[in-house]
Amino acid sequence: MTRRLMTVLSMVTMMVLVGGPAFACGGLVNPNGSVSLVKTTTLAAYADGVEHYVTSFEFAGGGAEFGSIVPLPGIPSKVVRAGDWTLQRLVQEVQPPILFKAARTSAGAAEDSAQVILETRIDALDITILKGGGDEVGVWAKDNGFALTPDAPEILDYYASRSPIFMAARFDPAAAEELGQSLGDGTPIHLVIPTPQPWVPLRILTLGLGEDARVDADVFLLTETKPSLLPAPDKAMRLDRSEAASDFLLSDLRSDKGMKWLPANMWLSYLKLDGPVGEFNHDLAIDASGVGRPSPVAAGLRLPLKLPQLPPTQSSLAWPWAIAAGLGFFLFKASTAVLDR
Amino acid sequence: MTQRVLVAALVMVLAGVGCGLTEKATPFAMTINHSSFGMGEMKFEAGDIVRFTVTNADPIDHELIIGDQRVQDLHEKGTEAEHGSVPGEISIPAGETRTTVYKFDEAGTLFFACHLPGHFAYGMHGDIIVKEIA
Numbered sequence: 001m002t003r004r005l006m007t008v009l010s011m012v013t014m015m016v017l018v019g020g021p022a023f024a025c026g027g028l029v030n031p032n033g034s035v036s037l038v039k040t041t042t043l044a045a046y047a048d049g050v051e052h053y054v055t056s057f058e059f060a061g062g063g064a065e066f067g068s069i070v071p072l073p074g075i076p077s078k079v080v081r082a083g084d085w086t087l088q089r090l091v092q093e094v095q096p097p098i099l100f101k102a103a104r105t106s107a108g109a110a111e112d113s114a115q116v117i118l119e120t121r122i123d124a125l126d127i128t129i130l131k132g133g134g135d136e137v138g139v140w141a142k143d144n145g146f147a148l149t150p151d152a153p154e155i156l157d158y159y160a161s162r163s164p165i166f167m168a169a170r171f172d173p174a175a176a177e178e179l180g181q182s183l184g185d186g187t188p189i190h191l192v193i194p195t196p197q198p199w200v201p202l203r204i205l206t207l208g209l210g211e212d213a214r215v216d217a218d219v220f221l222l223t224e225t226k227p228s229l230l231p232a233p234d235k236a237m238r239l240d241r242s243e244a245a246s247d248f249l250l251s252d253l254r255s256d257k258g259m260k261w262l263p264a265n266m267w268l269s270y271l272k273l274d275g276p277v278g279e280f281n282h283d284l285a286i287d288a289s290g291v292g293r294p295s296p297v298a299a300g301l302r303l304p305l306k307l308p309q310l311p312p313t314q315s316s317l318a319w320p321w322a323i324a325a326g327l328g329f330f331l332f333k334a335s336t337a338v339l340d341r
Numbered sequence: 342m343t344q345r346v347l348v349a350a351l352v353m354v355l356a357g358v359g360c361g362l363t364e365k366a367t368p369f370a371m372t373i374n375h376s377s378f379g380m381g382e383m384k385f386e387a388g389d390i391v392r393f394t395v396t397n398a399d400p401i402d403h404e405l406i407i408g409d410q411r412v413q414d415l416h417e418k419g420t421e422a423e424h425g426s427v428p429g430e431i432s433i434p435a436g437e438t439r440t441t442v443y444k445f446d447e448a449g450t451l452f453f454a455c456h457l458p459g460h461f462a463y464g465m466h467g468d469i470i471v472k473e474i475a
Contacts, residue, residue: 135436148400149463150457151376151463215407
């Protein structure tokens, strides 16, 4: 009990004292607003055929809104506020913080538009889950005030050909002010996504970046066995950690809000993404089944033979699920850093 | 009274020229997809009158600006949101089709481009080679 308390206290202390690293798994789609997106923090977890997606959005300030689009491998059954330290604890696992180093700066759509499956607000974030082709999602985004960058049509089509499900997130500065949120505060989001084939969206990290920009991201995977990855790790996607997750890490993660479902034994993989935009024209497919054959379609290296068949949506509260037997689980967090020309 | 007659005559002459241009124009179709014109170069002959029909298959707006380097520089720095009244300059909203008629008076090199923010840098531009009449 004392150990648990100390762990939580140390993590809370870390969150207050240490500036978190930059994470992102969504593409910034409103670059012209007066709010500049500092970072988008995202994690996903996969167990028993259900993906648990944890994303945190942070912003720099201003009076306008910003938006972010995240492609998803399936339709989420639940979108709720996530726990407060899961992301930070994973970072701590691979990058032990220096506590004294620095103080934290501060803690109506068109007919041919996408189908809105779910709308919810979490703190000051308006979350919309969309189903549709690249053009439909693009039209929805345009109609809803998102300023899409010129690479957006191709990237949206790229994802829609495999999974026509997207999450659009937009921060409402007025709501943040009412909630007393400070600049740089993050809002963690937890999505529960039944899917037989998880993948990590990497190409979306390049959305809105020039060809001379670089992607700087971290990806965590936790699987029941050592996973097979496609593409295989290389210089731009370096496998920095591959080991059995410690009981200490899993216990810490399990103690966060909404994380009790974590299995007992996991294999931890940590990938460091660091390379030019051109190196990330694919996603990351994970085969955690032990068969050792990650899908080239899930990796975005090959188009599917036919469009994915998703269950029909009847209402935002009643979704049918086809949940395949899950064999693994993964968590990831990712970040982007733009280096202007 | 004389002034009114002159103005009316001038309007009729200009309208006639415009109609003439449109009637003589050679059709040229373009489709913008994934923020690409689908071509990096066009070739015409001096004196050609071309009716550009541009379809924007993207969910985002685009534009087609035809002209020399001065025109392109002007539009890259400019803030004019809508085009359509000047020959060779059209805005094409997402999913729509627009036309413009342009006369290539002299031999030389012109350019075509989209100057919405970030679009030129993304690669939405190309050359127009205008040759002497064979």
